[in-house]
Amino acid sequence: MEKKILGYVDGRLKEGERLEIEKHLSACAACQLRVNEFRSVSALLDELPMIEPSAAFDVRVNARVAAEPAKQSWWAWFTPSPRVAFAASMLLLATVWVGSYSGSNQAPIDQADIPVLENYDVISSFEPLTELPQPVAADEASQQNQDM
């Protein structure tokens, strides 16, 4: 009964359910009272007036919608815009032209002209030491410091 009473009040029950409820109500004063009370509640809810959205409502919605970025399909990602296509073509042409120009004017490099870098400070012998080098004499060391 609990789940059908409101449907009965609102007239949303199927014909069979409605007849079943009416049969019950004819023999149950408590349920009949509840139906009347729910009808009163429903009528009271009808007393609340509707409000109208403010004049600025539509303007605000339309402004927010207009501010939305235009969506593009994933396929559009593969289709370059004319500007991008033009710029890419020009860059490709420029690259090809520069490459061909510099390639035609460049003289071959003679391997003999390449200077050999030599560094005599680099230790060239990696043999292990068999004896310690002679210590530097004290007088000789001080003389070197004064020279510096």
Add this chain to the structure above:
Amino acid sequence: MARSDVQLMLDVKAGDEQSFALLLHRYRTPLVNFLYRMLRNREQAEDLAQEVFLRVYRAREEYVPSAKFTTWLFRIATNLALNSVRDNRYLRMEISLDAPVTADAEDGDERTLDVAEKHPNIEQHLVGEVRRKMIRHAIEKLPEKQRAAVLLHKYQELDYGEISKILECSESALKSLLFRAYETLRVELAPLVASGKQV
């Protein structure tokens, strides 16, 4: 012949902005009223209604007419409203209980200032105002899910199937929810209910 909501939405999906304007025109008032009755704040209700329409617009590309348009629309609205009600509750908890009591600003939305000019019978008008205030407060006192169920059932006249999808519950659970809500309203509005249709 007027196009159905679903057809309008499919046209929006195809890039027809005019169809979106028609949907906006068709649902702006029901949506604002639903949110206003959920939140009891007109400004907030309009902000959320704007957000609902914006979400509909943003979702146009993915729209599939698998359910009624109103189910989808009010599901977005209900979720936003329930979140907002919860946020407001936390906000109110932060307000000092010692704050001075001010006039119920939300009641002013439906209040006419020039009462004497527009209502020759002031007494009758005031009695009506008291009744409406009682009804509004009775609805406001309902738990938010019960409130949403009553508003969708009573004012939007959605069927049980739609409301149960919006509130993500079974039809059986929805009927119990509505019964409990009406029981609460019956008690809260007892002074108006007991004496019959008019006080």
